[in-house]
Amino acid sequence: MARKKIALIGAGNIGGTLAHLAAQKELGDVVLFDIAEGVPQGKALDLSQCGPVEGFDAQITGTNDYADIAGADVIIVTAGVPRKPGMSRDDLLGINLKVMKSVGEGIKTHAPDAFVICITNPLDAMVWALREFSGLPHNKVVGMAGVLDSARFSTFLAWEFGVSVRDVTSFVLGGHGDTMVPVVEYSTVKGIPVPDLIKMGKSTQERIDAIVKRTAGGGGEVVALLKTGSAFYAPAASAIAMAESYLLDQKRVLPCAAYLDGQYGVDGMYVGVPVKIGADGVEEVIEIALNDTAKAGLQVSIDAVKELVAACKGIDETLA
Ligand code: PYR
Numbered sequence: 286m287a288r289k290k291i292a293l294i295g296a297g298n299i300g301g302t303l304a305h306l307a308a309q310k311e312l313g314d315v316v317l318f319d320i321a322e323g324v325p326q327g328k329a330l331d332l333s334q335c336g337p338v339e340g341f342d343a344q345i346t347g348t349n350d351y352a353d354i355a356g357a358d359v360i361i362v363t364a365g366v367p368r369k370p371g372m373s374r375d376d377l378l379g380i381n382l383k384v385m386k387s388v389g390e391g392i393k394t395h396a397p398d399a400f401v402i403c404i405t406n407p408l409d410a411m412v413w414a415l416r417e418f419s420g421l422p423h424n425k426v427v428g429m430a431g432v433l434d435s436a437r438f439s440t441f442l443a444w445e446f447g448v449s450v451r452d453v454t455s456f457v458l459g460g461h462g463d464t465m466v467p468v469v470e471y472s473t474v475k476g477i478p479v480p481d482l483i484k485m486g487k488s489t490q491e492r493i494d495a496i497v498k499r500t501a502g503g504g505g506e507v508v509a510l511l512k513t514g515s516a517f518y519a520p521a522a523s524a525i526a527m528a529e530s531y532l533l534d535q536k537r538v539l540p541c542a543a544y545l546d547g548q549y550g551v552d553g554m555y556v557g558v559p560v561k562i563g564a565d566g567v568e569e570v571i572e573i574a575l576n577d578t579a580k581a582g583l584q585v586s587i588d589a590v591k592e593l594v595a596a597c598k599g600i601d602e603t604l605a
Contacts, residue, residue, distance in 0.1 A: 290357045292316045292353075292359070293307075294362045294388050300319070302517050304328065304329070307343065307528070308339075314343055316354055317346070317348070318353065328347060333345045360400070360402070361402045362401065362404060364388050364405060365384040365406070369514070373462070374406040374407040374504070375593060377407060382411070385414045385415045388418070389414070403415050407461070409555050410590065410597050414601075427562070427566070428557075429523050429541065431458070431540025432541065438455040439455045442496060445492060454473050454476075455468075455471075458540065458556075464582070466579055467501065531564065538561055556587055
């Protein structure tokens with residue numbers, strides 16, 4: 286059986302980390318695309334030379350030609366500009382929308398059967414625009430954010446309770462922005478909900494509220510520390526988990542920016558919700574019952590995404 290093919294659009298920090306993780310896990314051969322001449326080729330050569338040390342046979346090639354993504358099973362899109370300290374993800378909308386247009390057209394022409402994972406910010410609007418520009422089915426285009434935001438939430442909860450991250454499950458819904466909704470009621474340590482752990486005296490409401498706030502600002506915290514760009518290790522690991530679930534038909538339930546067609550009261554937009562990812566792409570959007578606070582938070586987040594989508598339509602008339 287031939288190896289799977291994974292195309293990575295964008296050879297920056299996330300793209301390079303994605304290539305390394307995909308090769309280490311032997312998910313398939315990797316094509317690293319970027320418009321900057323030499324960068325994807327240089328990173329591909331460097332990464333290929335990890336193979337003998339780390340023991341992987343995956344072929345990694347760099348290219349500036351969209352034709353080389355032909356036949357890709359999975360495409361992960363990181364192309365575009367990351368934010369700098371003081372910027373919000375939304376400040377990137379105009380510039381990254383243009384990038385999504387050329388990426389979407391490249392995918393439409395060369396790899397229309399791929400499962401596409403978008404990471405470019407502002408995520409919920411960019412994944413929507415990428416789907417529009419590529420014309421792929423909605424279940425084959427998804428945004429990476431909830432896995433990352435939940436990973437941040439789980440990390441902080443594990444630190445708070447002094448337990449292994451493996452025993453923490455957490456959920457973050459909504460858009461990948463300041464309005465995201467970490468859902469405390471669905472977050473557990475080995476099945477024990479966080480509100481019960483508070484009652485057991487393991488933490489306090491104030492400390493959990495602070496963790497919720499830190500999670501929502503989790504990307505900005507890294508940007509402020511790095512000063513030159515945004516997070517890349519955890520975003521790449523999160524997208525690889527999604528790609529793996531598709532390629533291996535794992536049917537994992539993961540929070541992702543998925544196209545909603547009436548679910549959660551949303552029509553025609555991408556918002557972060559729990560979905561099942563398997564060989565058919567996004568196989569199911571899972572609607573969970575939310576309390577009034579989470580519902581109100583999610584509505585604020587949905588309204589914020591709606592504004593970004595409207596802004597995209599205002600910039601590019603082919604989207605209107
Ligand atoms: C984040 O670190 O949250 C990004 O969106 C890359």
